Amino acid sequence: MLAAVCCAAVAQAAPELLDFSPEERARIVSHGPWPPVAPPDGANRVEGQPAAVAWGRELFFDTRLSASGQLSCASCHVPARAFQDGLTTARVGPGAEPGRRNTPSLLDSAQHRWFGWDGANDSLWAASLAPLLARDEMGQSAPALAARVRGDVQSVARYRRAFGHLLPADDEQLVVDMAKALAAFQATLTSPRTPFDTFRDALARGDLRAAASYPIAAQRGLRIFVGHGRCSVCHAGPNFTNGEFADIGVPFFVRGGVDPGRHGGLQQLQASRMNRLGAHNDASPQDPRAVTTRHVIIEPRHFGEFRVPGLRQLTHTAPYMHNGSLATIEDVVQHYSALNEERLHADGERILRPLNLAPEQANDLAAFLRSLSQ
Ligand code: HEC
Ligand code: HEC
Incomplete structure (x- = not known):
């Protein structure tokens, strides 16, 4: 037997x-x-800090961050779908025009060197700021985002816990910090x-x-x-x-033209005040990644x-x-x-x-x- x-x-x-x-x-x-064990990214001083992760998680699900009041990051980066949406290309709502690109999963995104399909951003926090302001994503303005935090007692307290000081007077600084909290949360998403x-x-x-x-x-x-x-x-x-x-x-044909991919992404990266060469980068200018950003060259092959x-x-x-x-x-x-x-x-x-x-x-x-x- x-x-x-x-x-x-x-x-x-x-x-x-x-x-x-x-x-x-x-x-x-x-x-x-x-x-893998990756050291925290120096570009974001609150990465790995529990209070920032907690605030970032709340922001990620908050529809009040969008101009329409209908969308949060989680509408497209759906946690139950490995933080993407299952659509061919992203949409801002059921009846909306399809966007240009497929929504990527956010799992393991802290390990990327460049962000977005075209590498238009060089840090997770800058890639989290872009959708807040992009017209085909959350479509919000920096003053409106800042006002939303300033006018909410709970958010003010969360900010203070995450960053260890009172709200900055400058709206741009405040919105960058929101993006850094969002990035701190996303950096915890490991597959x-x-x-x-x-x-x-x-x-x-x-x-x-x-x-x-x-x-x-x-x-x-x-x-x-x-x-x-x-x-x-x-x-x-x-x-x-x-x-x-x-x-x-x-x-890479899209309606009305072509998607230039990395070629367009590099142009955006170089023009952005939110890249690693800008004032909002928390790492030193000698950070090897900032040096790479300084030396990127746009070539025809990137098209x-x-x-x-x-x-x-x-x-x-x-x-x-x-x-x-x-x-x-x-x-x-x-x-x-x-x-x-x-x-x-x-x-x-x-x-x-x-x-x-x-x-x-x-x-x-x-x-x-x-x-x-x-
Ligand atoms: C020359 C570099 C290169 C090689 C070699 C390569 N890939 Fe890829 N792979 C890419 C790029 C770039 C993309 C995204 C292309 C795009 O979106 O236009 C991709 C996309 C994919 C995807 C889709 C992933 C997603 O999330 O959309 C899969 C799966 C994949 N490759 C598997 C493979 C397999 C299997 C092989 C070997 C047979 C392979 N790749 C060889 C560069 C490469
Ligand atoms: C309307 C759908 C939509 C919404 C809402 C949205 N995203 Fe995205 N997300 C996308 C798409 C599409 C891309 C790819 C963009 C590209 O490559 O041009 C993307 C890319 C990203 C990336 C880069 C990932 C990588 O692998 O490089 C990050 C990080 C990100 N989104 C975070 C966020 C955060 C944080 C929010 C909320 C503030 C948000 N997204 C809101 C659709 C969306």
Whole structure:
């Protein structure tokens, strides 16, 4: 009886581990550990401080921050949907015109180097200030936002607790501080560990038996991802992004023109008083990130480049790409399999080529991508 139970279980599980080469193992291990330990971003002096996180959380759900009184950050960055909205492109309301871009998840956003699909901002707090003022998002003015805090006893107390002093007289300073509290809250949004992480850790410590319980299809897909698919060249590291920008041949036509992507984002970044070179940056001017911002150069190749997205919690963040043009993970795999090289810039071309995956290989790659979600 016992023997039968034992052997039935073994037959069912049939754990199996591919013979990953040392190079493959090194690449796989480089996608962890998760969660990573990142030092707080010096650009925001209240990051990591509980009172600021608490106020930021309240602001995130507060519809009074929008001109219409109907929208909060959470209307588009819905907590139950991995902090995005599931729409092709964002909308300010049910009847409203669709916007230009897909709403990104805010999970793990504190790890980004540049913010937005086009990198128009270089800190999480500046990327949180922009939607407050943007006409196609919350559409509020700085004086109206400041008045909303000044006129509310509770908000005044929350501000004081978060920043340790009375409200600043300057409206712009106050609104920047609201954005810093919002950023402090968002910096706490880390995605959970996934089946991939369990596998990666087992491989890293040489526990091959534990590693073998990772589904074999996902293992085969992972081999494509770090191997001839060359996915991990751009989708690198624990958050599956190198933090930079690329053109992978997603069409960037929008109604009435084109979306310039990184090219337009860099112009906005350089013109913004809210970048790391401005007076509101809390880090020193020697901060390496401020130095990078000082030295960015706008080149023609940036046209139509978008930020390499992280791939965690992918099963909760459809549709995909900067314009939400691909509905499913299978569609994304098909995009890379049948890549249109005519659409690629020189840079993308050097790395990407059509993979022409057989149906089983496409399924394996999709199985791997699914294993990056919990
Ligand atoms: C109408 C929908 C909508 C609302 C409301 C909204 N967002 Fe967004 N959010 C977006 C879209 C769309 C983008 C991508 C913008 C781009 O790339 O141009 C975005 C991008 C971001 C980013 C950059 C994320 C990344 O991965 O780079 C942050 C941070 C952010 N929003 C925070 C907020 C905060 C904080 C609020 C409230 C103050 C807010 N958003 C309100 C739709 C919205
Ligand atoms: C040259 C760099 C590069 C390579 C190589 C690359 N990607 Fe991407 N990936 C990107 C960029 C950039 C985007 C966003 C493009 C856009 O929105 O226009 C993206 C988007 C995605 C998305 C959609 C994510 C989302 O949240 O919208 C998935 C999934 C993905 N890639 C998987 C892969 C896989 C699988 C491979 C290998 C077959 C791969 N990528 C190879 C740069 C790259």
